Every structure is written in structure tokens, then in C-alpha cells.
Amino acid sequence: MLLQFNVQIILVAAQATWRRSLRPALVRDSVLLPLLGFAGLILLWWIVATLRSEMMPTPWQALVANLDYILHPFYRRGPGNLGIGWLLAASLRRVLIGFVLGALVAIPVGFLIGMSKQAMLALNPVIQILKPVSPLAWLPIALAIFNLANPSAIFVIFITSLWPTIINTALGVSSVSKDYIDVARVLEMPRWRQVLKIILPASLPYIFTGLRISLGIAWLVIVAVEMLTGGVGIGFFVWDSWNRLNLSSVFLAVIVIGVTGLVLDYIVGKIQEWVTHRPASQT
Amino acid sequence: MIKPTANFANTSQTANSPKEFLVIENVTKAYPTPNGGETVVLDDINLNIGENEYISIIGHSGCGKSTLLKIVGGLEKATSGSIWLGGREVRKPGAERMMVFQHYSLLPWLTVRENIRLAVDEVLDHLSPADKKQVVNEHIAMVNLNAAAEKYPDELSGGMKQRVGIARALAIRPKMLLMDEPFGALDALTRGRLQRQVLDIWENQRQAVMMVTHDVDEALYMSDRIIMMTNGPHAKIGEILDVPFEHPRVLKELRSQSTYYDLRNHALNFLDQHFSQDD
Structure with a gap:
């Protein structure tokens, strides 16, 4: 009895030391070191702002100046005077509409290119030429077509979202393992069902890679587009703050834009895991 | 001799x-x-x-x-x-003329059960859903994979994968x-x-x-x-x-x-x- 008790104590102690030796490493890797990185960045900002106080506010000054925005993200004080949450929502709405429209076009086109040699030969040169064009170059064309800022911004996002999704979908479709296709052929699966039940699920990881890249670039581009088109949005907020020489708000916007981009990528990654039943690769 | x-x-x-x-x-x-x-x-x-x-x-x-x-x-x-x-x-x-493949050729996005069900759905489409389910269950049991039925292929050993391949082949008669x-x-x-x-x-x-x-x-x-x-x-x-x-x-x-x-x-x-x- 006593012996058993002793053994138990030893086991508990061993477990405790094991946990103790494991947990600090985890805390360090996932909390302390990332915090160190941010602290270093803020320190750098602080040093520069202290040395050249006429150039930019220190982090503390920026925080104080932005307190109203941070505490009341959803205020409405008349037309055009909205909280930063509303601006963010307006930008997100444009990005999501453009991105979804882009995906609806890009995924079928990618399938076509991946499955048909002729379609690949016909469309590949067009894509290769249009892909390196800055999406902003489409803005004047969009404005000429729509005559309105909002649809034009959505159109630019739509164009932006096309290329990575098309290219990755085509790659995924054309690299579906021949083994899977052989299974479908032996089972006498008709072609259209092969597309739905074999090729689509097999290429989903590639499609999601394309979607994540597209959404990332779309979020980059919307800020620039809104700077040019004006109106309600986080991009115009940046430009407007600069014009009012309010650099504090620009810093706030940079952080908000960065965090939002991260959250968007995380959400698409989660959707990918949910759809493909497999952990999404880190990008 | x-x-x-x-x-x-x-x-x-x-x-x-x-x-x-x-x-x-x-x-x-x-x-x-x-x-x-x-x-x-x-x-x-x-x-x-x-x-x-x-x-x-x-x-x-x-x-x-x-x-x-x-x-x-x-x-x-x-x-x-x-x-x-x-x-x-x-x-x-x-x-x-059903094949059993050397490298199993299981579909990695489907579970063991779904892999076999896919073949059954495709070939024995005249059966009722209940009968199909029974065919799938019978063949999972035949290769002793009851415990792994809801697992995905990359969670299985090579021998288990090939048992799924064999069950899939036999299930469609x-x-x-x-x-x-x-x-x-x-x-x-x-x-x-x-x-x-x-x-x-x-x-x-x-x-x-x-x-x-x-x-x-x-x-x-x-x-x-x-x-x-x-x-x-x-x-x-x-x-x-x-x-x-x-x-x-x-x-x-x-x-x-x-x-x-x-x-x-x-x-x-x-x-x-x-x-x-x-x-």
C-alpha cells in the first residue's frame, strides 16, 4: 500500500516536472517571442518619434489621439463622419463582393484551362499578359464603364481576384492524380460526375491556395483604390487623415488594416479545413 | 522425388x-x-x-x-x-472488371466508409439507400475495418489502406x-x-x-x-x-x-x- 502510494507520488512528480519543462517552452514560443517582436517594433517607432518629434507622434501620443476612434468604432456623426468600424465594413463589403464575383468566374475558367489543352493554349497568353498589370490600371477603365466610384472599386477587386485563383485552380485540376481518374474510369463514372466527385475535391487545396492569395491581394488593393476614388472606406480614411496632417490616425489605420488582413486569411484557412477535412497549409 | x-x-x-x-x-x-x-x-x-x-x-x-x-x-x-x-x-x-491498385488509389478526402460508398453509389445505383448502406457495412466488416470506418486514408497504415481497396473492389460485386x-x-x-x-x-x-x-x-x-x-x-x-x-x-x-x-x-x-x- 505504502509502496503504491510512493510510486504514485513519483509519477505525479514526474508528470509535474514534465509539464513544467514543456509549458514554458510553449508559452515562450507562442506568446513571449511574438510579443518581443512587437515590442521591438514599437520601441523603434518610439525612438524615431522621440528624435524627430516634428515628423511623427510617439506610440503613446498616437494612442491618446485615437482614443475616440478606438472606444467608439461605430459612431455616426453626420454624413461622411463615421467611426472606423463603419469604414472598415464599407471596405470589407467591396472586397467581399469583388472577391466572390471573381471566384465565381475564376474557378470555372481554371477548370476549363486545367481540363482542356485548347482552352489552355487560347487563354494562357491572355492571362500571362494581364496578370502582371497592376489592378489600379483598371480603375480608369472601370470608371469609364460605371461612372461611379463604388462599382468601379468592386470591379478592380474582381479583376484582382481572378488571376491567382484561375492559375491555381488550373494547376490543381491538371495535376489530379491519374490514380483517382483511373478509379473513376473503372467505376464507369460519367465525365460530369468525375468533375464533381473526383476532380473538384482533389483540386480543392489548390483552389483554396488561389483564393487565399487572391483575397490577400484584394485587401492590399482596396486601400489604394479607395485612396483614389474617395468615399467611405478605410483607404480613403488613410488619405484623408494624411491630408489633415493627422498621422496618428494613419498609424491606427495601418494596424487595423493589418489585423483585418490576418483575420481574413485565417477565416479562409478555417473554411478550407472545414471543406477539405485537412489542415490548411500555412501561407 | x-x-x-x-x-x-x-x-x-x-x-x-x-x-x-x-x-x-x-x-x-x-x-x-x-x-x-x-x-x-x-x-x-x-x-x-x-x-x-x-x-x-x-x-x-x-x-x-x-x-x-x-x-x-x-x-x-x-x-x-x-x-x-x-x-x-x-x-x-x-x-x-474491378481493379485493386498497387498504391491503393483511395480518395484522400473521403473516409473509409465514404470511399467504399462512392463505388457502391456509382455501380450499384439500382439499390435502395438502405441496401447500399448494408453492402458497405458488410464489406467493411469483411476486411475487419469496423473500427477505422470513419477514418481518412492518411490516418491508416498501408495494410489497412489496401484492405479498403479490396473492400471497395468486392463491394461492387x-x-x-x-x-x-x-x-x-x-x-x-x-x-x-x-x-x-x-x-x-x-x-x-x-x-x-x-x-x-x-x-x-x-x-x-x-x-x-x-x-x-x-x-x-x-x-x-x-x-x-x-x-x-x-x-x-x-x-x-x-x-x-x-x-x-x-x-x-x-x-x-x-x-x-x-x-x-x-x-
């Missing part, structure tokens, strides 16, 4: 019941070469297989044995010649089973166990099986006849070896018979001889 080896050769036509279930007639397979010529892989293959017969095809790698299996399966086309199954010519892949080195990618222990399982299933419910292998022991243990191919290019059927052991077979008992070793040596000698010729 070692019999003269000549006795083993080409005695197959007299043995067993009718062997006209699958007929391979003058099948030749040639690939064009870049310089305008052609490489003949299979040269005029003729072979009949009975309705309940388990045959193995054995030969060195590159002799075209897998190509022959794929031609029967319809995944590759013969350059000339024809394949007949139950009196009807086959030109396309078909579920009545094919007239003939084509197995392309089904145990080739498994470790020796798993291989032995799975051979036993497949043999058990086959002994309970016999059907035509064509298995490609490079393992003489596996061929002797499992099959009724061994088709020994000469080396490619221009591979032909070199010899057909009848395996006279009664089913159900027990490996231990086989190994205690001198006939087993006579056949084994004969097959190995055949392979050696064709190997040295090539060099």
Missing part, C-alpha cells in the same frame, strides 16, 4: 472446368518511339481464364505484366488483339477482380496476413481473379495457375504452371510438401533463366 520440369509446362488446358470466362486473344501492345519506330511490349498474348479461377502473372519488372492487366481492365488499349469477358468483347474500363501487385507495397508481416485474408474471402466466394505479382511464394500460395512471362520487349507467355494444391490452403501444409518446392524451384529457375538471357 523431383519430377522432370517439362511436365509442368503447358498442362493447363486439360485441368479444371471450362476456362473460357475471360479470353485474351492475340493481344499485342506497342508504343511508338521518338525516332519513329515502335517498342513492342507485349507480343501476341493468348490466355483463357475460368470463372472461378485465381491466376497469377509473374515476370521481371518491365515485362509488361501490369500492362496486360491494364488492358484487361480497359485502362489501356491493346494495339491489336481482343479481350472477351463472358462472350462479350471489352474495350473500355468497366466495373465488372465484380465478375472479375484485377489486382496489380496488391501486396507489393506492404511489409512482409502485413503482406502475409493480408494474403491470408484475401484468400479466405476468395475461398468463401470464388470468382475470377487475375493478380500481377513478382513474388513466387505469393503466386504459389494464392493462385491456381501461374502465368510466367518472358522478359520484355516482346514479352510473351513463357510457361503456364498449374498449382495443384486444394483450397482452402494452409501455408504451413504447403511448405511441408515437396511438390511446393519443386514448383517453386521451377518458377525461380524460369525467372533466373530469363533474367540472365537479358543481360
Whole structure:
């Protein structure tokens, strides 16, 4: 009895030391070191702002100046005077509409290119030429077509979202393992069902890679587009703050834009895991 | 008592019941070469297989044995010649000639159950959902995968994956089973166990099986006849070896018979001889 008790104590102690030796490493890797990185960045900002106080506010000054925005993200004080949450929502709405429209076009086109040699030969040169064009170059064309800022911004996002999704979908479709296709052929699966039940699920990881890249670039581009088109949005907020020489708000916007981009990528990654039943690769 | 080896050769036509279930007639397979010529892989293959017969095809790698299996399966086309199954010519892949693939070919986004269900849905679409479910459950149980039914293929060991492949193949009730080195990618222990399982299933419910292998022991243990191919290019059927052991077979008992070793040596000698010729 006593012996058993002793053994138990030893086991508990061993477990405790094991946990103790494991947990600090985890805390360090996932909390302390990332915090160190941010602290270093803020320190750098602080040093520069202290040395050249006429150039930019220190982090503390920026925080104080932005307190109203941070505490009341959803205020409405008349037309055009909205909280930063509303601006963010307006930008997100444009990005999501453009991105979804882009995906609806890009995924079928990618399938076509991946499955048909002729379609690949016909469309590949067009894509290769249009892909390196800055999406902003489409803005004047969009404005000429729509005559309105909002649809034009959505159109630019739509164009932006096309290329990575098309290219990755085509790659995924054309690299579906021949083994899977052989299974479908032996089972006498008709072609259209092969597309739905074999090729689509097999290429989903590639499609999601394309979607994540597209959404990332779309979020980059919307800020620039809104700077040019004006109106309600986080991009115009940046430009407007600069014009009012309010650099504090620009810093706030940079952080908000960065965090939002991260959250968007995380959400698409989660959707990918949910759809493909497999952990999404880190990008 | 070692019999003269000549006795083993080409005695197959007299043995067993009718062997006209699958007929391979003058099948030749040639690939064009870049310089305008052609490489003949299979040269005029003729072979009949009975309705309940388990045959193995054995030969060195590159002799075209897998190509022959794929031609029967319809995944590759013969350059000339024809394949007949139950009196009807086959030109396309078909579920009545179901394949078990060397590298399992499970769909990684589906669970074990869903992989088998996909095949059942596709081939047995006249069944009611309840019957389909029962077919799937029966075959999961048949290969002892109840505990792993909801797992995805990348959570399974190689032996388990191939059991899913076999369950998927059997679930759609094919007239003939084509197995392309089904145990080739498994470790020796798993291989032995799975051979036993497949043999058990086959002994309970016999059907035509064509298995490609490079393992003489596996061929002797499992099959009724061994088709020994000469080396490619221009591979032909070199010899057909009848395996006279009664089913159900027990490996231990086989190994205690001198006939087993006579056949084994004969097959190995055949392979050696064709190997040295090539060099």
C-alpha cells in the first residue's frame, strides 16, 4: 500500500516536472517571442518619434489621439463622419463582393484551362499578359464603364481576384492524380460526375491556395483604390487623415488594416479545413 | 522425388472446368518511339481464364505484366488483339472488371466508409439507400475495418489502406477482380496476413481473379495457375504452371510438401533463366 502510494507520488512528480519543462517552452514560443517582436517594433517607432518629434507622434501620443476612434468604432456623426468600424465594413463589403464575383468566374475558367489543352493554349497568353498589370490600371477603365466610384472599386477587386485563383485552380485540376481518374474510369463514372466527385475535391487545396492569395491581394488593393476614388472606406480614411496632417490616425489605420488582413486569411484557412477535412497549409 | 520440369509446362488446358470466362486473344501492345519506330511490349498474348479461377502473372519488372492487366481492365488499349469477358468483347474500363491498385488509389478526402460508398453509389445505383448502406457495412466488416470506418486514408497504415481497396473492389460485386501487385507495397508481416485474408474471402466466394505479382511464394500460395512471362520487349507467355494444391490452403501444409518446392524451384529457375538471357 505504502509502496503504491510512493510510486504514485513519483509519477505525479514526474508528470509535474514534465509539464513544467514543456509549458514554458510553449508559452515562450507562442506568446513571449511574438510579443518581443512587437515590442521591438514599437520601441523603434518610439525612438524615431522621440528624435524627430516634428515628423511623427510617439506610440503613446498616437494612442491618446485615437482614443475616440478606438472606444467608439461605430459612431455616426453626420454624413461622411463615421467611426472606423463603419469604414472598415464599407471596405470589407467591396472586397467581399469583388472577391466572390471573381471566384465565381475564376474557378470555372481554371477548370476549363486545367481540363482542356485548347482552352489552355487560347487563354494562357491572355492571362500571362494581364496578370502582371497592376489592378489600379483598371480603375480608369472601370470608371469609364460605371461612372461611379463604388462599382468601379468592386470591379478592380474582381479583376484582382481572378488571376491567382484561375492559375491555381488550373494547376490543381491538371495535376489530379491519374490514380483517382483511373478509379473513376473503372467505376464507369460519367465525365460530369468525375468533375464533381473526383476532380473538384482533389483540386480543392489548390483552389483554396488561389483564393487565399487572391483575397490577400484584394485587401492590399482596396486601400489604394479607395485612396483614389474617395468615399467611405478605410483607404480613403488613410488619405484623408494624411491630408489633415493627422498621422496618428494613419498609424491606427495601418494596424487595423493589418489585423483585418490576418483575420481574413485565417477565416479562409478555417473554411478550407472545414471543406477539405485537412489542415490548411500555412501561407 | 523431383519430377522432370517439362511436365509442368503447358498442362493447363486439360485441368479444371471450362476456362473460357475471360479470353485474351492475340493481344499485342506497342508504343511508338521518338525516332519513329515502335517498342513492342507485349507480343501476341493468348490466355483463357475460368470463372472461378485465381491466376497469377509473374515476370521481371518491365515485362509488361501490369500492362496486360491494364488492358484487361480497359485502362489501356491493346494495339491489336481482343479481350472477351463472358462472350462479350471489352474495350473500355468497366466495373465488372474491378481493379485493386498497387498504391491503393483511395480518395484522400473521403473516409473509409465514404470511399467504399462512392463505388457502391456509382455501380450499384439500382439499390435502395438502405441496401447500399448494408453492402458497405458488410464489406467493411469483411476486411475487419469496423473500427477505422470513419477514418481518412492518411490516418491508416498501408495494410489497412489496401484492405479498403479490396473492400471497395468486392463491394461492387465484380465478375472479375484485377489486382496489380496488391501486396507489393506492404511489409512482409502485413503482406502475409493480408494474403491470408484475401484468400479466405476468395475461398468463401470464388470468382475470377487475375493478380500481377513478382513474388513466387505469393503466386504459389494464392493462385491456381501461374502465368510466367518472358522478359520484355516482346514479352510473351513463357510457361503456364498449374498449382495443384486444394483450397482452402494452409501455408504451413504447403511448405511441408515437396511438390511446393519443386514448383517453386521451377518458377525461380524460369525467372533466373530469363533474367540472365537479358543481360
